[in-house]
Amino acid sequence: MKIRYTLLYILIGCCLSLHAWYSASKSLTTTLEKTLPALTVASLKNSVDDRTELSRMSSHLLAKLKLVDVVSSSPLALLDKLEVTELALAKHGTADNDQADLSWVFGEYAIALTLSTKPRFKLFNLMVLTLILTLITVLLENLLNTVIYKAQRFFAEKKAISANPATEPEYSPLYELLNNQTELSANEIDTLCENEVVKQLCATQLQWLIAAINNKLDIEAAINVATTSDSISFDLANQQVYIHGLAIRLAKTPLFYYYWYAQREVNQLPPYINPPTNKPDTQNGEQLAQLMIEYKGHQKAIRDLQEEGLKGKTLDQNRNKIKAELQKAIGKLAENYLFISERDIKTARYKYRLNSQDKKITL
């Protein structure tokens, strides 16, 4: 977000300063266009050597226009002065005509003026104006976002009302469900509603269907996910876990912890009691570290496990990360795939295990 605003600020600053420079320069050219042709022609009429006279006029003008005063259209002036760095008058043919900023006719030939300017900005004003404009832009964007959101709601409602009588009554709850919870187009939803497999799906399966669609799966793959049984399987090499057949990418370290808990379930081990703060579990720590080494885990996580063993705090952190990431991907459906906690009677500490009820776990 910060980067976005900084970029916006820089962009606006550039636009402001470049346009200020351009408009001042343009205005100088326009002013010169009005006066210079008559003035130069008046001098050349009685001049003996045109080339010498043109270069004399050039240096005379350059000295005179060294620093040009500028007026601004806004109360905060952006430019202090416009500096003329180069000014040259030349006969056509001797100067590259395409580069001429102005040219006018003198008898059989033409006189070309080339002009280079350099701006002298009022930096403080420039920064203040840029800031104001950046704020206006951000406000405008927020305002438009609200408008768009409201418009979308309005049209969605209107579409729902008009769609209701059109579709068959028995599909309309499904239609509405898909319309509200996915970003599919009306056509796609209609196709889905017609699908025989989809018609047979139960409420939970429908939720999986929606979750899969919202995870950018195509319709066919999403239906596959919906019809898959409750399962967890790991693909450590690709850093992802398949939940109910839906691939979810997890950060490396939380994924290993998730795997480790799953492993305990497969091996039918009891819930794992968080090791006490003063006595980390080195044996399990080493086991986890080996797993991480095998699948290229983060060096720091491996080192910590090998040096200090498995700590309660790390376990808590990683369980929370798993929870957050799964919820982000599949929302409420995640709850069934998280941890069950209870207090250990003997040690009075919490112990955790993966909720593996009615699930097939593949490692």
Next chain:
Amino acid sequence: MQYRLLLHSAKFLLIGIILSFIVWLISSQQVENLELGQLNTYECKVAASQGELDFNLYIPSNWHVFSLADELCRNTLKGSVYNKVMISWQPRDTFSSELIMKQTFNVMLYREHALTGLLPNWQDFYQHALDLPNYQLYWFSHQDNIAITPEFFAHKHVGLLADKKSATGYLSPLSEMSQAGINLPAQQIHLYPNREALIDDFLKEKLDLIPSPDHHVDLINWPKNKKHLLTEPYSQVGWLVSKNTEQAVLPKIKKSITKYQKQLFSEIIQPTVRQPESTPQ
């Protein structure tokens, strides 16, 4: 999805348009009243000046203007009441009777008959100081045996100056043609903004005939049989000094002007002296 994309593109487009408009509106800058002054003048500061007066001088061309200004500023007017020298070679058609009455120029190199045309009693304001040495005006051609006859001028392209007040570039040649009964159609008469352009085109043989004083650098060695003397029906050019000019500096000014004239005409005097030696080549 596409619908959302469309809405958001429209949003950014709208923001872009509004932003560009505001940027355009508030960052527009304009240069303030630019005072360029005249370009047909050359100025210099008088050395050790004792006053605040301007010394203005008019010459009909900027030939050797730098050395003239330099002479006036460093020597002639040194320590005088004049503070600044301004030499102008403004177009003849900008000359007005007011200019004479106001004695804008302290010194002018001008044709007296032209002044009479502007203000018959010009002598109340200016006095004659010096004459410009007589120089001659010629017709220049690429052909031998120029004759001022309709037959010779037929199908010839003649170049003149566009300045209708120029005696040498417009009035004299035209009046001579007129007297000789030469009436050229408009497409045979070409008018040029200044003498350099006129002579350039003549040298490129785009023109058959042009009038010019023979002391012009590019025409100095033109073969004698390819030029023809043009009668000069007007009185010569003279140096006129305004009556409000400090009398004390007058002798010095005359001296400087003489020196300047020598510089102008050295170019004709030299070849006429050397010509016998250079002919054998």
